[in-house]
Amino acid sequence: MPAATDLANAWFAQRGWKPFAFQRKVWAAVERGESGLLYANTGAGKTYAVWLAALRAFKAQAQGRHAAPLQVIWITPMRALAADTARALQAPIDEMGLPWSVGVRSGDTGSAERARQARRMPSVLVTTPESLTLLLTRAQASNDFATLRMVVVDEWHELLGNKRGVQLQLALARLRRWHPGLPTWGLSATLGNLQHALDVLLPQGGQLVRGRQDKVLQVDTLVPEHIERFPWAGHIGLKMLKQVSREIDASSSCLVFTNTRAQAELWYQALLEERPDWAGLIALHHASLARDTRDWVERSLKEGTLKAVVCTSSLDLGVDFLPVERVLQIGSAKGIARLMQRAGRSGHAPGRRSRITLVPTHSLELVEAAAMRQALAAGHLEGRRSPRLCMDVLVQHLVSMALGSGFEPQQLLAEVRSTWAFADLRDSQWQWALDFVCHGGSSLSAYPDYQRVEMHPDGLYRVASERLARRHRMGIGTIVSDASLHLKYWSKGGGGKNLGSVEEAFISRLRPGDTFVFAGRVLELVRVENMTAYVRRSNARKAAVARWNGGRMPLSSELADAVVQQLDAAAHGRFDSPEMRAVRPLLTVQAQWSALPTTGTLLAETFKSRQGWHLFVYPFAGRMANMGLANLIAWRVSREQPLSVSIAVNDYGFELLSPGPVDWASYLPQALSTENLLEDVLASLNAGEMALRRFREIAQIAGLVFGGYPAAQKSMRQIQASSGLFYEVFRKHDAGNLLLGQARDEVLSEELEIDRLRAQLLKLTDLRLDLRVMERTGPLAFALLVEGLRETLSTEKLADRIARMVAELESIAG
Known part of the structure; x- marks a missing residue:
């Protein structure tokens, strides 16, 4: 067997590869016991950089027939990636003849495998943040992790910006307490704020290693054969079906990404109807499909037996599909990093080209396509920031650490404060969390179920009963x-x-006999019982499409800025890309009837119709921030004059429709002030109702609401009712409850994007207001007008209404 220092080089040489400089740098750093964040393109070789470093550094631990158990923990953000990652880690072990073993621990791991791991852990364990925390709750956890030498966090950018990342920070803090200086490495791609990512993963410090960034990324656009000058969201969509099917036909293997599961279902069915001969050659993949179906799709992709897979973000990450030649993106990817991530699913190997083709679902997405390429060339990527002081996660962690051997408060406090997310935790906040898990705070102390943790005579805090432990x-x-x-x-x-x-919310709207599309099949609902919907096949031609939440992705700030730059160039007569030349007829009408937005102006338009007086404003702030702006402006103006408005928004702007005239030229400048922003935003929206919805999630994470046992799960209606009761009890009798404050803060930061809203208002104050009085609806306003009509008209009536409006406007435009 080669010497430890030659292991990686020998294995690379067997394959005819040469290690890159960044891989050698990681190997050397791991041998020195250092930690870091490795940032490189998708498919550049990050996995082997860190994994071979571990095999080199810890080869001496492999004595006899088996290596010591649990040498390395490999964190993956998705259960679907765990098996694929395990296979990638197993290959060098087998070929080098090392006595290491690889295991997987996730929600999909069977009881037999869990029992084997209980007897002896594998040398490397691939797991998720949730499963890692579960392992830490075992009474013998410190013994289980006694031989741990290294932690690897794969796809760190996917965990960084959410509570799962906070949960992982707390778990890593526990491991570092047992193993001070534990080498920890993060793997990441497509991230704009690397220093922050490094600081969160490694609060005690580590090095940033930049890998290969020279991967060829080809971004092109499937330009519609006919450009409609009055666009509305999604109306092209399946009109591009023939063009998309031709592109698929010309490719050996491709992924067709959509932004929602409903859209994936529609496209999969449409492609099969367009090309029945592709039955068995194309497939569907999204997170709601059965696990065995997803496994079959992933296995077939790897084997190269599928021509195309219509998918969602379920295939965004890490799974290595070498046969995939190209990617098609239906609709805007809404963000530059997401586009790069999806493009990297093709050509997933060092030196291979990645190609992504953008398929617009309305004409203005051609501008976004041109902006995407410009932003990519400039290296503008979105950043992600870690949440701070998530008290619901802390409450859950306290109960988790009280399981098994229990915890000593001051020791655990130091551990918690060692994380980036809780570095600023005050003593009063810590004491509140401790009181809350011990007796439910000031309002729940009479209920035994909320006295989850108790102090024992030895000074350790432990969970009060086995029933509560099992529930937790x-x-x-x-x-x-x-x-x-x-x-x-x-x-x-x-x-x-x-x-x-x-989702329960979708099924609850159907009656037995109604039909819907799922997994590419038309199904008829038979009955619903015990959290199961029973269906049969149907031959119906028209059916509803199953809907899921989570498809609402706002335009990122970086992409929005790039879009405005493209429009600014068009305003100055420059159409430098195929997409901008294709959309020129639309932009010409916009410029003739009104104006084009520029980097130095805020375009606003007024227009009177039979519905009333319209104001259209184009801040290009993304859907959520535009909603906040619209409500803020309407509320501020209503303080000056009685005003009743209806609101419509999209990623580009918003519409305010009022029954009477408003002097917007006078009101807009002062309505866009940042003064008293927080108070005015809370007053302008139904913030209480929004906070109640957000509190439902917080209550579940904090363990206030129990979702039920597997055979007797509670319905969402029951969970909502329970969390609503807690919300009202805390609001009336425990106003200082930190979970209430967290609900309001999360509404502001995540639903209203208050920071982006404030930044947008500051930006708008530097722009010249370009207020145009319109005789008719222009192309930009038309898209917003349709958004408003969606709320009041059925789909068929909406289509008829839009067709008449478009015909009238096209005749005027000539």
């Missing part, structure tokens, strides 16, 4: 979503084949 283990994690129903075929003898899951 079932709720560990921070992923909270609307309740899902299992979807199964109906059979007289009982449930048939499992098809996947669908």
